[in-house]
Amino acid sequence: MAVYAIGDVHGCLPELKTLLQAVNFHPGRDQLRFVGDLINRGPDSLGTLRFVRDLGDQAIALMGNHEVRALSGLSGRPDRSFSRQMHFFDQAPDLPELYAWLRGLPLTHYDADLDVRMVHAGYLPGWSPETVETFARQLQALLLDDARIGPFFAQHPPTLPDQDPGPTDGFARLHFALSVLTRLRLCQPDGRVVWSIPGRSGGEAFRLEPDSPYRSWHALLDWPGRERxxxxxWAIAGLNRTGRFLGLDSGCVYGGKLTAVRLDHPDAPITQIPCPCYVTAE
Ligand SMILES: [Mn+2]
Incomplete structure (x- = not known):
């Protein structure tokens, strides 16, 4: 058995299938772990969702910010960016099944055998792994709750705080936690989150130049232990294999590559499939 972690697919189903052929993936023998953002921007989001879902126990897919955006739109929050970008859901006769599957995607995953912890975006420096797991459990229960998922997205705060607001009334702290786990890239040197950079937009805004005043979240994380x-x-940062960190978004939908890394054999060569550029900007 082999266990492969795969980067952000973004609807690039032809490239995903090519990648699985390249690693000789064998359903029933091997396992896949997706870091999230299966959908949006690429040519076949619905096909990618159905393909990964139909792998059943052979695959674990995390929830990415694009899945969060889909849930927000599908649960009733008016969202112009949703209707503009995710029109493919209009064509889905199996929308109820896809929506139900999306709601169940985990925010984090820990594999004790491999000592590997996964998340779509990152962890807030200052939070412990236990804090992260608590938020992830609370969020998953909330997103699976018919009575709360709509109000949760309807009560998205107009701006996010740059640090953990602590216990709050309503959903403010869980919105912050969800955004950290699915959107975090940059922090101030003191660990406060940089959600956006004035005057810059799109993924290019998060290119970390050597003279940047900001730091990557992983440069600030000081968790003990050796888990990977x-x-x-973080497509603009590309493949990152530094110490215990493994960043897998190599920008396939932007004309980069789709990456698979064998988690159970860390020294095995990585596999990458080049992709055409399906989009030019956010
Ligand atoms: Mn993402």
Whole structure:
């Protein structure tokens, strides 16, 4: 058996199938771990969702910010960016099944056998792994709750705080936690989150130049232990294999590559499939 972690697919189903052929993936023998953002921007989001879902126990897919955006739109929150970008859901006769599956995607995953922890974007410096797991459990229960998922997205705060607001009334702290786990890239040197950079937009805004005043979240994380920390989301930073960190978003939908790394054999060569550029900007 082999266990492969795969970067952000973004609807690039032809390239995903090519990648699985390249690693000789064998359903029934091997396992796949997706870091999230299966959908949006690429040519076949619905096909990618159905393909990964139909792998059943052979695959674990984390929830990315694009899945969060889909849930927000599908649960009733008016969202112009949703209707503009995710029109493919209009064509899905199996929308109820896809929506139900999306709601169940985990925010984090820990594999004790491999000592590998995964998340879509990152972890707030200052939070412990236990804090992260608590938020992830609370969020998953909330997103699976018919009575709360709509109000949760309807009560998205107009701006996110740059640090953990602590216990709050309503959903403010869980919105912050969800955004950290699915959107975090940059922090101030003191660990406060940089959600956006004035005057810059799109993924290019998060290119970390050597003279940047900001730091990557993983440069600030000081968790003890040796578990490997696998994430995606940061296409402009590209493949990152530094110490215990493994960043897998190599920008396939932007004309980069789709990456698979064998988690059970860390010294095995990585496999990458080049992709055409399906989009030019956010
Ligand atoms: Mn993402």
């Amino acid at each position: 920390l696998v994430y995606g989301h």
